[in-house]
Amino acid sequence: MIGITDIEQQAGLITEHVVRTPTLPSPGLSALLGAPVTVKLELLQRTGSFKARGATAKLLSLSEAERAAGVVAVSGGNHGIALAHMAAALDVKATVVMPRSAPTRSVEIVEAAGASLRLTDNMDGAFSLVERLRDEGLTLVHPFDDPLVIAGQGTVGLEFADDADDLTDVLVSVGGGGLIAGVAAALRARRPGVRVWGVETEGAEAMSRALAAGGPVPVALSSVVSTLSAPSVSQLTYDHAAALVTEVLVVSDREAVQGCLDLADHAKVWGEPAAGCLLPAARRVLERVGDDCRLGLVVCGGNATTKDAMAWAGRFGLL
Known part of the structure; x- marks a missing residue:
């Protein structure tokens, strides 16, 4: 707790x-x-x-190796926006995975912040893709867990x-x-x-x-x-x-x-x-x-x- x-x-x-x-x-x-x-x-x-609060807390905890490898997040909108912006501010490479149902503005903001954006057909698919990217060495910034x-x-x-x-x-x-x-x-x-x-x-x-x-x-x-x-x-x-x-x-x-x-x-x-x-x-x-x-x-x-x-x-x- x-x-x-x-x-x-x-x-x-x-x-x-x-x-x-x-x-x-x-x-x-x-x-x-x-x-x-x-x-x-x-x-x-x-x-x-x-969402900026939790994303920042996690990013500040990263080791140098984790910062160098980059982070990944799954989001329906706001968590992805927060991670993209706060990672850019802290000079950490970020990948954001979102379902295609995410608001268009959220998608645009994530891309404008410089994060790598990956779109999936639904939220279940987004979570699955994030697991694969984490296995490839990216640090997961989970939206809540x-x-x-x-x-x-x-x-x-x-x-x-x-x-x-x-x-x-x-x-x-x-x-x-x-x-x-x-x-x-x-x-x-x-x-x-x-x-x-x-x-x-x-x-x-x-x-x-x-x-x-x-x-x-x-x-x-x-x-x-x-x-x-x-x-x-x-x-x-x-x-x-x-x-x-x-x-x-x-x-x-x-x-x-x-x-x-x-x-x-x-x-x-x-x-x-x-x-x-x-x-x-x-x-x-x-x-x-x-x-x-x-x-x-x-x-x-x-x-x-x-x-x-x-x-x-x-x-x-x-x-």
């Missing part, structure tokens, strides 16, 4: 390379949801998502605990579980009474399925939210969620896209569906917890274009 000391150590190491993102009350979301809302704006992080990556992501929770007023419930999006594992570890250490809720979209339910099954299981992926689409969680992230997370809620793709529009209208921020999914889940938390709830939302990323958002909104009849 990742402890608060691990997270504090990574906070000291990565601080020169990442942004301490704003933690702010959101009057617009508070009015929309009918309860006080504080947002942690990780969409303002370098590379547009929290790595203690250093989780500790790096946990610095989000460390900052949230330090910078926010009193919170009762914090909502965190879940893909492979690295973010919620780190955030939950930090929050439960610094603010033991806070409940941590995970949020997934239908068709990307790796953690909720794992919790129901008693351990990681493969899941069929069909969600439009590629940045949450992990084919399974890891034993490491599952163990953290099982021990530290109150529950993982599942919302529809349509609700997640509506959440993006609500973030723009009411919070004045441009979030991707992986962040938009927090709003419908927050309404469910409020129904369960009641009037004394004080919400914290980790707005995890903003790497979606206006064209993407309009296409999703049109698909779900939200225009």
